[in-house]
Amino acid sequence: MADITTQKLPSPTLHHLSSSSSLRVVWALEELSMSSGLEYNLKNYKRVKGRAPEELKKVFPLGKSPILEIPGVNLFRPLPFLHDDSNNNETKTIVTESRLILQLLSDQYSNGEWVPETDEDKERDTYFLEFANSSFTGVVNSIIYFEIIPTMSPWLVRPLMSAIFNPIAKILKQGLNPHFDLMERALSDEKPWFSGAKIGLADFTLSFPMDTADQRQYLDEKKYPKLAGWVKRVHDRPAYQNALKEGGSYDLVRYDN
Template sequence: MHDLTVVAQRSQGQLPKEVSKYIVIRPRLPSLPRPSQATRSQQLESWCPLQEPLSGDESLRSMGCQHQLHLLPDIMTIEPRSSAAYLHKMPQTLIPTLHHLNHSTSHRCLWALEELKQARNIEYKLVCYERQTGQAPSELKRVFPLGKSPILTLESTTDEPVPTVQVFPGVLTEGQLILRFLSDEYGQGLWDPAKEDKNRDLFFQGFAVMTLATSINHLVIIESPISALPVGLSSLVNLMVSPITSIFKRGLTPIFEFLEDALSQDKPFFSGSKLGLADFDISWGMDITSQRGYFDASKFPKLHAWHEKIKARLSYRAALEIGSGYDLKTFGL
């Protein structure tokens, strides 16, 4: 196990941003002799060739950093935070298991885990559950009393007990909160928005659940039981409820217009300049409205392009392959 320590001159009490690109790894090896200055210089140069020998407060100017790094008294190396070597230095102490229901909002959590697997090399486990007459099976209640997917459980690889993140030790529910946990625990900044986009990202996370998903749910609750009826009867019932469903469908138009206007060349994602948690949350709403025919792509070209870009990601496609189905029109009925 390693201590990860960044030591640098502070600016108004804060560490300079540039230093966050590098990690100083100080192993707990007190029995080893302190390396010579030349040895430590060679360790630094193995990652970034320096313009001059290191001494005292080691200059990071050749690394594109205007601040100083103080050498630690023990054996140390400096590695880029994004390097594969750095990622493999840190053992994964919590193994997540996603309890995934097919044809459900759990897909976005599975997609996120696949993103983390590709970008951060995390290990995770997947347990798939099949819908039974459109409903979640009772087995899910053994994992969490409400029996609703997604559910994420945690397994510790150390002697430490699993944390209680929500209510029960090692058990998380609610897709939006699961995504936040995955980002905090495993993301290492992968989905962190730029400083100027932080509030935007938070807003669209909430918008996806409280506005977009709520509006869609009204329609799904009305239409889903009708789809299970015999053809002749379902057509009659559809005709009877069409005045109500048309109101809800018209209500989606200003939502799509708002999402369309939020995308631009500078902000191609709902999280801002790069993919973030808001994009995972909004993807569910766009997936279901597209599959169920509520979304007219020709009227919202930027929103359509964003959605196509999301669906083209390797991790999104991988989640589709292993998720046991993602039919949001019939939900497997």
């Protein structure tokens, strides 16, 4: 992404879907609002039968949230053909994918408060960013798929589908234990955040899969007290609480169904 940190950028607009990973971006924006007075616009979209509305596809073809829009500047154009397809000559930046949005906010709108201060913490932050987006989220999502299939089935066959898929989900949940073990060991009084001594991008990124694990009762708080403590620290932050108020529903069990 282009480095134009010396230029004051326009206020960004976040296209936010209820009960989705986009909440972590709302949280990050609220942190910046509280720390540096960032003004941003939030456009909320409600799920329709558990899915994103078609309206989001007008903003970006995949129709997935989060989508960050910055008017008047070209910061990031990985897919220039999308701009060429546009029927107007309006200049704006469209960024999708949570990790890219969070990185842009850190690079362009923050005062460097999320950048780790030591090389060790930088490596730690980099690792847990990848961990959050790859192995950990992959396991969490696989469990959800098998839990949701019975609930979406016609009621006549729902008992049969539950009998088939619930045992599979139970087996898959066992795959979370090595991940929780690793995360538990990583936290300490000296490094209470996954980014190290202070909160960083890894913590924002991990908040969604961990919120999912928390709401769906995958996390044994007695077995993993430090990890449960991290969840509480996140939830107790005023900016996170503001994000919940601004972002609307955050139901990671039924997804607004």
